[in-house]
Amino acid sequence: MTAQIRIDPTLCRGHAICALFFSDAVDLDQWGFGKVAVSVIDSERDLRRARRAAAACPNGAFVVTGADGSVDNGARRPRRLRVRAAR
Amino acid sequence: MLAGLLVAALLVGRFAGTPTQTLLHNKMLPWILGRSLGVATYLSLTAMVFLGLWLRHPWRARFRRPGPESILWAHVSLAACTVALLAGHLTALALDRYAGVGWTGVFVPWGAQYRPTAVALGTLAFYLLLLVIGTAALAGSIGRAVWFPIHTASVVVFCMTLAHGVLSGSDGTSLRWVYVASGLVVLTLQFTRWLAGTLGHGSAVIDE
Numbered sequence: 057m058t059a060q061i062r063i064d065p066t067l068c069r070g071h072a073i074c075a076l077f078f079s080d081a082v083d084l085d086q087w088g089f090g091k092v093a094v095s096v097i098d099s100e101r102d103l104r105r106a107r108r109a110a111a112a113c114p115n116g117a118f119v120v121t122g123a124d125g126s127v128d129n130g131a132r133r134p135r136r137l138r139v140r141a142a143r
Numbered sequence: 144m145l146a147g148l149l150v151a152a153l154l155v156g157r158f159a160g161t162p163t164q165t166l167l168h169n170k171m172l173p174w175i176l177g178r179s180l181g182v183a184t185y186l187s188l189t190a191m192v193f194l195g196l197w198l199r200h201p202w203r204a205r206f207r208r209p210g211p212e213s214i215l216w217a218h219v220s221l222a223a224c225t226v227a228l229l230a231g232h233l234t235a236l237a238l239d240r241y242a243g244v245g246w247t248g249v250f251v252p253w254g255a256q257y258r259p260t261a262v263a264l265g266t267l268a269f270y271l272l273l274l275v276i277g278t279a280a281l282a283g284s285i286g287r288a289v290w291f292p293i294h295t296a297s298v299v300v301f302c303m304t305l306a307h308g309v310l311s312g313s314d315g316t317s318l319r320w321v322y323v324a325s326g327l328v329v330l331t332l333q334f335t336r337w338l339a340g341t342l343g344h345g346s347a348v349i350d351e
Contacts, residue, residue, distance in 0.1 A: 069199060070211060073282070075211075076219070077283055084212055086207055087204050088199075107283075109283065111282070111283050111284065111287065112286075131286075131288075
């Protein structure tokens with residue numbers, strides 16, 4: 057059961073909101089730009105937190121990639137997605 | 144130890160007891176509370192807006208402390224603090240019989256007998272603030288397309304609150320410099336941030 061998260065450095069503007077929603081997986085540098093500390097998610101709870109962080113990020117820099125390859129950068133209203141088993 | 148406590152109790156009673164008694168039995172208590180909570184709300188709102196603007200201001204890169212996470216937590220905490228103080232401000236003024244604001248004046252724009260337009264500015268700012276804070280609290284659920292554009296109205300809330308304080312406050316003269324200084328700081332921060340974004344230097348601070 058895996059999904060992956062990453063922060064697009066070209067889009068991140070240092071709002072630091074991802075750290076507010078998913079502090080366990082995100083480290084901030086001194087300017088507030090996020091770095092992913094834990095990139096692999098293996099629980100539904102963490103996936104929900106990641107999707108909330110993606111939805112809240114004002115620049116769409118926080119990206120969640122599901123095991124099926126679906127990409128969520130919060131552009132649409134987050135759906136209740138399941139973490140699927142990795143192939 | 145006991146003697147120390149006794150002395151402390153006597154001193155507190157001597158210096159705080161009489162003014163507190165006078166205040167508690169004052170018929171103007173709701174008005175005094177309403178005004179003081181109004182000023183406290185304004186100061187909390189100013190600090191909240193300041194931190195929100197500072198969080199993504201290009202000048203912040205020159206300062207290592209406080210870090211962005213601390214600023215964000217302080218910003219969120221101040222939002223809760225502002226709402227609590229605002230609830231006290233509105234309740235005190237609604238219960239007050241001296242100024243003639245009442246429940247209608249608090250919740251209905253231009254419903255107050257006391258300086259209707261000045262109070263209406265506060266009422267409208269209150270509704271806008273609820274919208275800004277409510278959508279921010281739901282940011283992870285409703286998505287950035289909704290919450291972030293609404294969040295940029297925070298400066299409008301600040302300007303309306305500033306005008307409300309200046310025009311409706313009976314102590315406007317004594318607080319003049321507080322209003323001038325806070326207004327200048329927030330508007331300067333907003334203008335310079337907008338200027339940096341417009342000129343395209345907003346994200347260039349990482350290269351410094």
